[in-house]
Amino acid sequence: MNCEYxxxxxxxxxxxxxxxxxxxxxxALEELKIEPHEVVLxxxxxxxxxxxxxxxxxxxxGLHGRAIPPAIGIKLANKDLKVIVESGDGDxxxxxxxxxxxxxxxxxxIAHFVHDxxxxxxxxxxxxxxxxxxxxxxxxxxxxxxxxxxxxxLALTMGAGFVARGFSGDIPHLVYLMKEAIKYKGYALVDxxxxxxxxNKVNTFAWYKNRVYHLPDDYDYTNxxxxxxxxxxxxxxxxxxxxxxxxxxxxxxRFDFIKNGPPLVDRQLNPMDAERLxxxxx
Amino acid sequence: xxxxxxIGGAAGQGLDTSAQILELILKRCGYNVFTYRDxxxxxxxxHNFTQIRFSDKDISSFTEKVDIVLALNxxxxxxxxxxxxxxxxxxxxxxxxxxDGVLPLPFxxxxxxxxxxxxxxxxGLGVILKYFNIPIDIGEEAVNKLFxxxxxxxxxxxxxxxxxxxxxKYNLKLxxxxxxxxxxxxxLALGAIAAGCKFYCGYPMTPSTSILxxxxxKSNEMGIMVDQVEDEVAALNMALGAxxxxxxxxxxxxxxxxxxxxxxxxxxxxxxxxxxxxxAQRPGPATGLSTRTEQGDLRFVIHAGHGEFPRMVMALxxxxxxxxxxxxxxxxxxxxxxxxxxxTDLYLADYTNTIDPFDFSRIKIERxxxxxxxxxxxxxxxxxxxxxxxxxxxxxxxxxxxxLADSHExxxxxxxxxxxxxxxxxxxxxxxxxxxxxxxxxxxxxIGEEKPEILIVCWGSTYGAVKEAVSKLIEEDxxxxxxxxxxxxxxxxxxxxxxxxxxxxxxDIEQNLTGQLDSLIREETPYKSDxxxxxxxxxxxxxEEIYRRLKKEVLKR
Numbered sequence: 001m002n003c004e005y006x007x008x009x010x011x012x013x014x015x016x017x018x019x020x021x022x023x024x025x026x027x028a029l030e031e032l033k034i035e036p037h038e039v040v041l042x043x044x045x046x047x048x049x050x051x052x053x054x055x056x057x058x059x060x061x062g063l064h065g066r067a068i069p070p071a072i073g074i075k076l077a078n079k080d081l082k083v084i085v086e087s088g089d090g091d092x093x094x095x096x097x098x099x100x101x102x103x104x105x106x107x108x109x110i111a112h113f114v115h116d117x118x119x120x121x122x123x124x125x126x127x128x129x130x131x132x133x134x135x136x137x138x139x140x141x142x143x144x145x146x147x148x149x150x151x152x153x154l155a156l157t158m159g160a161g162f163v164a165r166g167f168s169g170d171i172p173h174l175v176y177l178m179k180e181a182i183k184y185k186g187y188a189l190v191d192x193x194x195x196x197x198x199x200n201k202v203n204t205f206a207w208y209k210n211r212v213y214h215l216p217d218d219y220d221y222t223n224x225x226x227x228x229x230x231x232x233x234x235x236x237x238x239x240x241x242x243x244x245x246x247x248x249x250x251x252x253x254r255f256d257f258i259k260n261g262p263p264l265v266d267r268q269l270n271p272m273d274a275e276r277l278x279x280x281x282x
Numbered sequence: 283x284x285x286x287x288x289i290g291g292a293a294g295q296g297l298d299t300s301a302q303i304l305e306l307i308l309k310r311c312g313y314n315v316f317t318y319r320d321x322x323x324x325x326x327x328x329h330n331f332t333q334i335r336f337s338d339k340d341i342s343s344f345t346e347k348v349d350i351v352l353a354l355n356x357x358x359x360x361x362x363x364x365x366x367x368x369x370x371x372x373x374x375x376x377x378x379x380x381x382d383g384v385l386p387l388p389f390x391x392x393x394x395x396x397x398x399x400x401x402x403x404x405x406g407l408g409v410i411l412k413y414f415n416i417p418i419d420i421g422e423e424a425v426n427k428l429f430x431x432x433x434x435x436x437x438x439x440x441x442x443x444x445x446x447x448x449x450x451k452y453n454l455k456l457x458x459x460x461x462x463x464x465x466x467x468x469x470l471a472l473g474a475i476a477a478g479c480k481f482y483c484g485y486p487m488t489p490s491t492s493i494l495x496x497x498x499x500k501s502n503e504m505g506i507m508v509d510q511v512e513d514e515v516a517a518l519n520m521a522l523g524a525x526x527x528x529x530x531x532x533x534x535x536x537x538x539x540x541x542x543x544x545x546x547x548x549x550x551x552x553x554x555x556x557x558x559x560x561x562a563q564r565p566g567p568a569t570g571l572s573t574r575t576e577q578g579d580l581r582f583v584i585h586a587g588h589g590e591f592p593r594m595v596m597a598l599x600x601x602x603x604x605x606x607x608x609x610x611x612x613x614x615x616x617x618x619x620x621x622x623x624x625x626t627d628l629y630l631a632d633y634t635n636t637i638d639p640f641d642f643s644r645i646k647i648e649r650x651x652x653x654x655x656x657x658x659x660x661x662x663x664x665x666x667x668x669x670x671x672x673x674x675x676x677x678x679x680x681x682x683x684x685x686l687a688d689s690h691e692x693x694x695x696x697x698x699x700x701x702x703x704x705x706x707x708x709x710x711x712x713x714x715x716x717x718x719x720x721x722x723x724x725x726x727x728x729i730g731e732e733k734p735e736i737l738i739v740c741w742g743s744t745y746g747a748v749k750e751a752v753s754k755l756i757e758e759d760x761x762x763x764x765x766x767x768x769x770x771x772x773x774x775x776x777x778x779x780x781x782x783x784x785x786x787x788x789x790d791i792e793q794n795l796t797g798q799l800d801s802l803i804r805e806e807t808p809y810k811s812d813x814x815x816x817x818x819x820x821x822x823x824x825x826e827e828i829y830r831r832l833k834k835e836v837l838k839r
Contacts (some may be wrong), residue, residue: 002682036684040677042523045689052686053697059686060526060699062519063549071518073523073531074677076507077481081527081678102512107513151621176591223350254640258503265528265676269506271645277472277500281462 003033006056017147017168017205018048021115024053024171025086028178029057039082040124042071044096046123048115065095068103071110078263082182083109089116093129093149100151103187104158106251106261111188112142113149115168117196118203122239152231152243155189156224161248162188163227165240167212168195169205170179173240180242186250193238208238215241222246283338286345287410288329288362291354292326297426300352300403301332305463306411306424308336309636311416312457315747317634318344318822323488323572329357338457342600343636343825350405350413359384373409385448389537391445400433401440405705408444415450418442462639463574466743467788469601471641472562472610474532475504476645479558481524481531483517484508489628490534490562490570514539518546518559525555526687528651528676530612534560535622537579538568544586547621551591551712553687554664554672556615556622558608563627565820574820575629577742577793581801582763585770590709592618592716596770597625597742599814602637603627603768604630606644613648615721618715619674625770627793629822630743654680662694663687666707670714674702717774723769725777730756734763736784736836739778739811741767743822744791750825751832757765760837764791767799773806782809789836 005026007129013016029039036057043049043062052059062070067087075083085092092100092114103112120126125138130151134143155163162184166174174192193212195205211230219241220226227244253259261267290299294455298319305315313336327625333344346505347367350743353359359381363372366383375385389405404425411421418441425437427428448582470495474482482497484490494510501508507524511517515534521531535543540561560748561583565576583595594614598604604626611622627787652673654661661683672694677685693699727745728736730752740748745766755762760777765778784789790800790811797816804810817823 013326035681037678037681040527050698053688054683058684059688060523061688061690061696062522063545063689064552066515066519066546069511069519070523072525073483073520073525074527076509077524077527077529077531078678078803082593086527095630098512099516114834167362208412255501255507257502260508261505264480264505264507267480269530269647271476271478271642271647274472275642276477276502278462278801279465281468282639 001044003035005029005036008054008056010054011052012047012272013198014198016047017117017196018051018115020168020171021113021174021194022051022158024174024178025113025281026055027171027175028182030188031175032179032182034082038080040074041073042067042083042085044087044091045122046091048088049091051086052085065091066099067091068096070156072103072106072108074109075108076252076258076264079258080263081254085112087114088121089114089118090113090120090128090129093151097129101158104155104160105129107161107186107248108251110184111178111184111187112190113178113181115188116191116192117194117200118149119196121196132202138199144200150232150234151189151191153228156228156231156244160244161186161246163231163244164188164190166190166192166209166240167240168192170207170212170240171242173214177242180213186248204241211236211238212240213237214240215243235257238255284335284341285337286333286335286348288331288333288348288365289348289351289352289354289406290294290329290362292327292360293322294326296400296403297330297332297354297356301334303404303424303428304334304407306414306427307411307420308334308460309463310420310424310459311454312459313637314339314461315463316342316344316653319632321573329361329364331358335832338537343750346824346826347675350410352403352410354403355548357382370516370708371413373406387447390689392440396435396436396439396443401436404437404440405444409447411441412445412448412450413455414452416454418445445687448713456485461636463634463636464601465632465634466598466604466626467492467632467793468496468561468603469604469623470598470608472640473605474558474612475506476642477498477508477609477612478530478647479612480529481507481521481533481535483511483520484534485511485514485517485649487536487539489564489631490536490539492631493534493560493562502692514542515546518543518550518557521557522546522550522553523553525557526677528679532560534562535565536562536564536579537582539727540579540583540586548587548589548591549689550621551587551589551593552691553620553689554712556619558611558622558624560626562631563625565818571669571820573628575627575793575822577627577744577798577817577822578626580741580770580794580796580798580817583625591622591712592718592719593623593771594769595623595625596769597767598630599742599745599768600630601635607768609645610662613646616648616650618671618718620715624743627743650674651676657683660695661685663696664692666694666696666711669718670711720772723772723774725774726765726767728763728777730763730764731761732763733781733784735761735786737761737781737788738764738791739767739788739799739803740764740791741770744793747823747825748791751828754825754829755832770799773802775807778803778809779807782807787812787836789832793817793823
């Protein structure tokens with residue numbers, strides 16, 4: 001058994017939060033003792049979405065906004081694989097917003113790590129779905145004129161069973177969140193705050209560092225009302241940790257033939273098995 | 283003998299169930315049946331009709347003239363009375379029997395006797411049974427097969443009441459029933475299931491929806507994951523994920539939904555993941571005519587997708603063809619790691635025809651997946667090979683090896699690259715498959731004369747109508763034949779080139795406005811059609827219409 005994850009040289013900017021997120025991901029997977037061939041990292045397009053190229057693991061680097069649908073297809077085809085979606089805020093909440101909502105409805109067993117830097121990095125500095133109202137960008141010269149998405153609150157209202165927020169500047173805590181999300185049976189969202197050192201001059205490392213705080217030890221993550229309050233707390237103080245957790249039946253377990261059988265990919269195929277279906281046409 | 287029965291009424295009047303019962307009865311009597319459905323895009327009201335044709339000969343089209351009309355409302359009488367053959371009959375309730383030559387019957391009276399308003403149509407079926415002197419027990423068996431217990435009881439009563447209303451006119455000789463009766467979409471789905479398709483996802487859209495619902499009805503029994511996705515964008519991306527993970531996957535829609543899949547189609551091209559995509563065509567542009575038919579997407583699916591990549595397109599010609607070709611599509615997708623697009627249309631999706639039972643032993647499953655033993659060192663998902671096809675590993679199946687699939691241009695391992703040499707090499711590698719496909723594709727079917735003076739070219743679902751028209755013209759001593767394309771991209775040209783050399787005239791027959799197959803032929807061969815018979819009113823060609831138009835527009839000139 002070899003649980004060591006090899007790294008490749010990234011093309012991210014020096015100081016980018018993605019480096020820390022990758023370190024946390026490597027540590028989480030290694031500590032969970034999952035081998036690289038047992039994991040699939042699925043991403044869309046963006047700086048965060050390049051992750052499958054920078055860590056040696058099964059990778060599916062698809063289209064912009066479309067990380068979730070293939071992740072669902074992969075998990076349904078082979079329930080033994082650990083499926084992790086790793087993409088940015090634009091990919092997950094903008095272009096892929098519809099898939100995000102419907103992934104929560106399904107509650108399929110995937111972990112979704114959103115690198116949320118509140119800006120578009122790859123395309124050079126335009127507003128993202130999480131950029132604050134009024135913030136000036138390379139495209140919104142007078143400031144953003146639409147409300148930001150509140151991803152954690154949205155996930156909660158949709159009924160997500162695992163809702164968490166992390167910070168790239170707090171690696172041990174992020175490793176903990178990632179491990180819990182990967183182990184969680186169902187759709188697990190971890191929104192990870194990270195600075196974009198080049199394009200976001202507002203939400204800098206210091207900006208986040210001064211605001212984030214760990215949820216207290218006595219915080220009850222089964223209390224949905226409390227979780228909603230914490231999900232909306234994004235101002236002078238930003239809580240990080242598992243905001244909400246609830247055990248729920250997964251999508252794949254709602255299908256007896258998936259739950260109680262080998263993974264679909266391992267099924268023996270024989271055309272003659274289908275011959276009996278012709279009876280209804282006789 | 284050759285009879286046609288039309289059942290007409292409003293949406294919601296149970297036309298389809300009645301048609302299913304009647305076609306089953308006629309099949310049980312040992313006859314060939316062809317049922318054509320014409321319906322509007324609404325759940326209640328409007329005018330819908332179904333035409334059931336049966337004969338002791340092979341039939342592959344509907345007819346314009348009918349022998350019997352079962353009118354469930356007055357509108358049906360007004361709309362279809364001119365289509366009645368000499369000596370034909372219109373059956374209806376006496377309250378709506380205002381026209382001459384209509385057979386008024388006490389439907390309403392019987393309804394109040396049975397105390398079930400839903401059995402109206404079945405009374406009419408009883409009348410039809412008696413008209414042909416079909417034994418009532420064959421009717422009972424069909425009713426029992428299609429209805430649940432209580433409904434079945436009342437419908438048998440209705441059938442018997444109808445049976446007693448008239449005297450028989452025709453003695454239908456009973457023969458052995460050896461066929462199956464199936465529509466194009468179910469045959470397609472059954473072909474996919476036989477081929478081991480374990481994943482189907484889609485978003486409801488006429489006329490592809492019945493593929494989705496057929497798969498769903500077999501999901502538990504056959505262990506097939508069926509997902510109604512949030513949109514067609516998700517559909518193809520999800521199918522590609524499932525295929526990457528190693529199962530045979532398919533998605534389907536009509537042209538509008540296919541349009542939403544186009545980005546992912548291009549992705550399938552660069553990522554080299556096998557997938558089968560169905561476009562069940564209906565008339566566009568945009569929403570077009572939702573419940574009508576057309577062959578307008580041929581050029582679209584051949585060219586859809588940004589960038590250049592290989593694909594295969596096959597058009598289905600009949601329910602039988604739908605079964606075998608769909609199964610074959612999976613082998614081709616797996617062998618070349620490409621998207622294979624299946625073109626059908628509303629007409630073929632919905633019409634039912636009696637055909638020989640499918641031979642499942644003819645279906646071969648060829649996966650072309652590596653077990654990793656032939657891989658030296660680190661696995662290269664996009665290894666450059668002579669054929670252009672790289673060994674395919676399934677993620678998680680080989681210890682220590684990982685599979686990296688990428689939508690960017692990539693190196694052999696699947697990593698992003700902008701290197702001009704690697705780009706050139708990769709694009710060339712992918713496109714090599716189109717040359718291999720040229721050896722894989724099947725030549726079009728030839729019907730009629732082997733070396734015809736009049737050579738018809740057509741494709742897909744027009745097969746049945748063209749076949750009937752050609753047989754009729756051959757009986758009249760015309761030298762005529764037709765090439766019916768199934769595999770259509772890359773375009774097989776060998777047989778066409780041979781026949782075009784000696785043909786006096788080439789006639790293109792298509793259900794679209796611009797003659798898309800003809801333009802493809804002009805592009806791929808030195809030939810083009812001399813005349814086009816095109817139809818784009820949303821209604822399918824009948825054999826009679828093609829016969830008539832060939833006579834008037836081509837043969838008389």
